[in-house]
Amino acid sequence: MQLPGGLVENGARRRDWAFHPVSGALELALAEAGEQAASTPEAVTRALALALDRLAGEAATRPRVAGLCVGDRQFLMRELDRHLGHQGGWFQAECRQCGARFDFPLDYADLPVQEAGEGYPQAQVDMDGRQLRFRLPTGADQEILAGLPEAEAPRWLLRQLANDPEALAPLAQTPGQDLIAAADAALDAIAPGIVLRVQTSCPECGGGNEVELDPYRALARGSDNLLREVHQIAAHYHWSEADILNLPRARRHRYLQLIDRARGMAE
Numbered sequence: 676m677q678l679p680g681g682l683v684e685n686g687a688r689r690r691d692w693a694f695h696p697v698s699g700a701l702e703l704a705l706a707e708a709g710e711q712a713a714s715t716p717e718a719v720t721r722a723l724a725l726a727l728d729r730l731a732g733e734a735a736t737r738p739r740v741a742g743l744c745v746g747d748r749q750f751l752m753r754e755l756d757r758h759l760g761h762q763g764g765w766f767q768a769e770c771r772q773c774g775a776r777f778d779f780p781l782d783y784a785d786l787p788v789q790e791a792g793e794g795y796p797q798a799q800v801d802m803d804g805r806q807l808r809f810r811l812p813t814g815a816d817q818e819i820l821a822g823l824p825e826a827e828a829p830r831w832l833l834r835q836l837a838n839d840p841e842a843l844a845p846l847a848q849t850p851g852q853d854l855i856a857a858a859d860a861a862l863d864a865i866a867p868g869i870v871l872r873v874q875t876s877c878p879e880c881g882g883g884n885e886v887e888l889d890p891y892r893a894l895a896r897g898s899d900n901l902l903r904e905v906h907q908i909a910a911h912y913h914w915s916e917a918d919i920l921n922l923p924r925a926r927r928h929r930y931l932q933l934i935d936r937a938r939g940m941a942e
């Protein structure tokens with residue numbers, strides 16, 4: 676599936692992408708990106724630059740990955756989770772009616788993806804007789820936002836996204852809540868993206884609940900399991916860490932089964 680938005684470079688919009696095959700080396704690099712980055716947006720940029728073989732016709736450098744709009748980055752992070760073998764899985768929720776905690780299954784393939792709207796990646800706002808244009812925020816914007824005080828963020832972002840920041844001057848002297856809201860709504864209307872909330876019902880009381888889905892689950896997987904697998908194989912076959920990490924994942928798992936069997940632990 677193509678990117679729901681796409682990268683616009685030199686006036687051309689491209690939506691193609693491809694991941695590298697999964698190896699232990701990639702899994703470990705992704706886990707470390709999640710563990711070591713200063714912020715979630717930075718971790719996403721690192722992870723996607725590692726995982727993508729190609730992005731919009733060229734190499735997936737960090738600046739190009741950071742230049743993707745937020746919806747495309749969330750889409751790719753969910754696709755990355757699928758690529759790593761997680762087609763969805765069990766999600767946790769706490770019922771808003773009775774307080775019960777419950778798990779519910781979800782298949783990513785069942786969730787719709789919203790394509791970008793007309794004018795992508797820009798939207799127009801008519802405010803006090805002026806026509807203002809704003810672009811959708813990117814990963815690079817998010818990386819800066821992560822380091823700003825929360826109170827400054829909306830106005831900083833408004834200037835950052837404006838096609839002509841000078842035109843904002845007379846409007847943005849006041850807090851500009853109207854303009855921020857209008858720009859938000861106009862950008863929302865054209866923003867591509869994945870579903871971040873689902874409706875589910877509580878198994879205890881039957882009450883309806885809206886549950887938020889973390890689009891960045893692939894970052895939270897950590898390296899513990901992988902390192903345990905490397906340890907098991909290294910202890911048995913005495914291969915180097917690099918050799919084991921370079922095995923395709925399916926083969927690594929076959930070796931783990933063989934080791935289990937050799938120990939008489941397999942069922």
Ligand SMILES: [Zn+2]
Nearest residue numbers: 770773877880
């Ligand atoms: Zn309930």
